Amino acid sequence: MAAGAIRVDVTDIVPDSQHRGLLSLLPPRPRMFASLARFDRPIGWWLLFWPGAWGVALAGGAVERWVLIIWLLLGSIAMRGAGCVYNDIVDRDLDASVARTRDRPLASGAVSTKSAWIWLLALCLVGLLVLLQLHLSAAIVSLAAIAPVAAYPFMKRITWWPQAWLGLVFSWAALVGWTETWGTLTLPGLLLYAGTIFWVVGYDTIYALQDREDDALVGIRSSALALGRHVRAGVTICYALALALWAAAFWQMRTDPLVLAALVPIAAHLGWQVATLRDGDGTGALDRFRSNRTAGLLMFLACVAVGTRI
Numbered sequence: 001m002a003a004g005a006i007r008v009d010v011t012d013i014v015p016d017s018q019h020r021g022l023l024s025l026l027p028p029r030p031r032m033f034a035s036l037a038r039f040d041r042p043i044g045w046w047l048l049f050w051p052g053a054w055g056v057a058l059a060g061g062a063v064e065r066w067v068l069i070i071w072l073l074l075g076s077i078a079m080r081g082a083g084c085v086y087n088d089i090v091d092r093d094l095d096a097s098v099a100r101t102r103d104r105p106l107a108s109g110a111v112s113t114k115s116a117w118i119w120l121l122a123l124c125l126v127g128l129l130v131l132l133q134l135h136l137s138a139a140i141v142s143l144a145a146i147a148p149v150a151a152y153p154f155m156k157r158i159t160w161w162p163q164a165w166l167g168l169v170f171s172w173a174a175l176v177g178w179t180e181t182w183g184t185l186t187l188p189g190l191l192l193y194a195g196t197i198f199w200v201v202g203y204d205t206i207y208a209l210q211d212r213e214d215d216a217l218v219g220i221r222s223s224a225l226a227l228g229r230h231v232r233a234g235v236t237i238c239y240a241l242a243l244a245l246w247a248a249a250f251w252q253m254r255t256d257p258l259v260l261a262a263l264v265p266i267a268a269h270l271g272w273q274v275a276t277l278r279d280g281d282g283t284g285a286l287d288r289f290r291s292n293r294t295a296g297l298l299m300f301l302a303c304v305a306v307g308t309r310i
Contacts (some may be wrong), residue, residue, distance in 0.1 A: 022036070033119050036088060037081030037103045043290045044084070046114075048170055049076035050296030055177025057303035058192055058253065058293070067183055072177060075130035083149060083169075089116050090153035093221060100210060138180035145172040147230035158224045160226035163204040167197035188252040195245030196294035202238035203269075203292045205231060206277065209285040232277055239270040246299070250306045269295050 002218055013113040025241075026034060056065050088095065088106045095107035105111035111119075115257050154264050155162035174196050178189030201223065208224035209231065229233040243263060249257040273288045 032105045032110055033041050033115075036085055036111055036116060036119065037079075037123060038084040039081065043293055045077045045080040046208060046293045046296060047074050047205075048080045048173060048202075050293075051164060051171050051193070051297075052076065052173030052177040053300050054192060054196070054303045055174040055179075055189060055205070057300055058182045058249065058307040059178050059181035059244055060186065060307045060309060061181035062304045062308055065167065068177075068180060071130050072173060075127055076173065078123050078126035078130070082120050082127060083152075085116055085120040085123065086150075087153045089113060091122070093290050098220075112290040134176070134180050137185075138176050141179050142172075142176045145169065155222050156222065158221075160221045161201075163201045163220065164197070165207065166204050168199035170200045171196035179269070188249045191245050193251065195242040195249065198238045198245065199270075199292075200240040202235045202242065202272075203210060203295075205235050206236070206273070207289040209279070211252035228259055229279070231279060232274055235277065236274050239274065243267050246302075250302075253306050259306045262305045266295055266298040275281075276309045 024031075034040060049072060053069050056062060056072070069294055070232065088104055091101075092106040092113070095101035095104050101107060106113065106116055114225065131142055136143060148165065152162070152165050152169055155165040159165070171193050173196055174193045175185060175189060178192065179185050192206075205223040205227065208222040221236065243266075247263060249262050250262065253259065269291070273291060276284070277288055278284050
């Protein structure tokens, strides 16, 4: 079916779209490509960006390397968009079977697969521009993420825990930010990365609650399905492990009990997410998932407090 033969109201593509500002003013065709890259849902690139900013801040570069943080933000927007386009290319048939995703541009036929590949290449070129700003060691760390990123869309077909693989991918910027600022990959950076993996598994399990029924029908696997009635307990464990590993990273930076106090705000926020999570409440799950943008900011401030030498 030709793309021009399909009329799709982009504001209704998915329930969690956030069409605001300049995006809503785009002509229909460009708006469709913006939707394909999830520019309508900024929460994704915020969640990809924060670990990189944490790595820079904990390594002591929050002030001196502020330009690097801006580059990481640009890279997060571009590469998250590229990842979404690639994911939709791979999953276009599955997306057509799920109520929340069947109206996405590729699944609905509003954008052709060829056009999606061209758009993916354009976004990757922006990512290449960001890569060129890094020193060799950090660039190598960044390039090492290509294989895990490429494998991610297939994980939901072969494991009940694709969220764990997403954790590996979405936390990778922590390694890049740390290596670029510190000069080499050391234990605090690895602990920060490990903790971030569990944070991602926790929040993406919350996100997966929206699709449990459809996922079960079409054979898509997720941690939300694997945990069944124990989602809240599972998310609690993930968040607790994240906080424990982050605390270990902080302790490696400064052996002072006061550094652990820097984690109190984000611990309280994550506790609120778990305490107010209601199974079967899709809107509530989405709200708590999105609130991790705030969690990211709280963690960034904690990393600044611990990593900045006065």
